[in-house]
Amino acid sequence: MELSIYLVSALVSAAIWSLPAISISLIYGVLRYPSFAIPEFMTLGAYLTLVLCGFSMPIWLAGILAAVCTGLVALAVDQTIFRSVRRAGMLPPVLLSLGLMLVIQNVVRFIWGNGNLQFPVAPMRPFNIAGIIITPVQLGILAVVLAVLAAVFLALRYTSFGRAVRATSTNPDLAIVTGVQPERVYGAVLFLAGALSAGGGIILAIETSLNPLLGWRVLIPLFAVAILGGLGSVVGAALAALLVGLASELSLFILPSSYKTALAFLVLTLVLLVRPSGLIKAAGART
């Protein structure tokens, strides 16, 4: 009984972390910099969803539209600001992403204030399916995240877009020679990263509540998950999210829960000791 509660909790945590962690991984794989703006795209996406819900839109539709809008914001920022530092190495885009993080966080504060807000999703009593206690909302979250993960995986592996992304990440110069236009790939990756992060943010806000620090709070576990998965690997990030989720929830059997976050780093350290490049070794973006 108690074990099943811990498992559901671990799965939900993994679902929340996996989407933004994949975004960090993708950007790192293709553009070679860790983007600190990802948690803020989560926050932005969640607030945009709330605004759209205000137009009496069902939450799934509001969520999709908000994810698209957040993707467009990410794309716009990339094409205007980040584009100018493409050839300047890793440090300038990292610093720009830190700046962008602060800007988005404070714009959100400015527009929506510091208070706690809530999506119009009433808390629901859970089902009991064969001893597993899970709410309809959590079931929906797990299904949506699984579907999105599958779609991203298939798109990267089997479409021409996916091939272009993988080619650009392994060898940009060779990719250009074979006719791939790198700027298009960068734009598409940023759009995808923005939209996926927004999805993670919306789910996190459904499970907890919405305030300007929504994404900022999970910054550290997200990077732990992305690094653990082997930066650049989509499957790795998803697996790492699951591993960290399980480890931190199950740790409650033996450790006080204040060590939950620290445990994510213990797992990270142990895995990196054995596999220095993360769960899935990635030279560039892999599927």
Next chain:
Amino acid sequence: MINPLLQPIAWRALSRRSLLATCFGAMCFATALATTPVLADDQSEIVLGALMPLSGSGGPFGQEMLASAKIALEEINAAGGPLGRKIKLIEENDETNPEAAVRAARKLVEVDKVKAIFGTWASSVTLAVAPIVQEKGIILMSNSGASRITEVQKKGNIYRLEPDDLLFGKAYAEYASQQGWKKAAVLGLNVPFTQTTVEAFKQRFSERGGKITSFVTYNEEQTTFITEVARALSDQPDFVHISGYEPDITAVLKAAYQSGASARFIVPGFAVSADLIKNAGPAADGLLLVEEGVSEDSPAYQRLAEHLGKDHYYSFGAQAYDELTLLALAIEAAKSTDGAALNKSIRDVSGPEGTKVTSFAEGIAALRKGERINYDGASGPLDFDQDGNIAQANFRVSQVKDGKTTPVGNISEVKF
């Protein structure tokens, strides 16, 4: 030599100007002569500063406090005022913001030369204003609850009418033992403030024969709280105390509801806003809030509620009312408006020793007979400990039912 041709013109111009100047000068001089003796004599008004959160997150409380202070002001001045002098109140808005509060406090002490300040509400504001009043040697009366203010109070001059967080911890224990609950679980946000209140709660609860089955801490960056709740509820406690702030309390309540649990939760009232009750929806049903109370049957509170309307509960208003009344009584007892003298006489008028009085008029009459007095106010018995904290306080317990909060009980005179 002055050009004789110009001289008459110059003279004429001068004469007009000098005439005006002389008249004005004479008037000023006369006014100065007329007013100076009054200023020098101690018949002038005593200026006190009301530094309150009239806007920002404390806005609604600040307005209530100001309205309540004005009722006290009216009563004090109607009774002739301390030392036979009227009190003048200078209102300043601290915007529930430490920076704005510091600017306003500087203006109060340097421009208005107030003899004392009262009404700071946010703990961050009280902490920011504290060095200013301590440097000037004047008194600050505060409505903040954070335990870390106690450290600052050790340097003197600061009195708090809001019960300290530690006293809140003891109030949860008193309420639980009043209800006959024996087993408690605690869920606490992993920050210093919860460690100290939970410690106070544990100590008082075990003194009352209760048992803490588990103390589960959580971090605010967590994505779900389901496991923590399951852990806390696994020992079937009579109630669960959540020590934290609004975002995490909301998330914990939702997690409990969504895992199918039904438990009795007790939380601090200051962490629960109307938003939380709305946001948590059915998950907040049955939630018990413990908040600072008043002395509902005291004559002082009755007068206050009479003026402000009986439909509300004026806990911070009662504190502001008492702050001004205490200051006025202390001035009378000290026979001075000097900060050091007031610092000494606050305890002479607040008790617990002395003739019990419940209004400024009663107090001043007793003081003039040479008695020592014990002011019992609208907010509580008002006795201070050595740091200037309220030594025993009243609390009120309310419960959320269908999105509405209704009072369900009182915890009277909880002692440190």
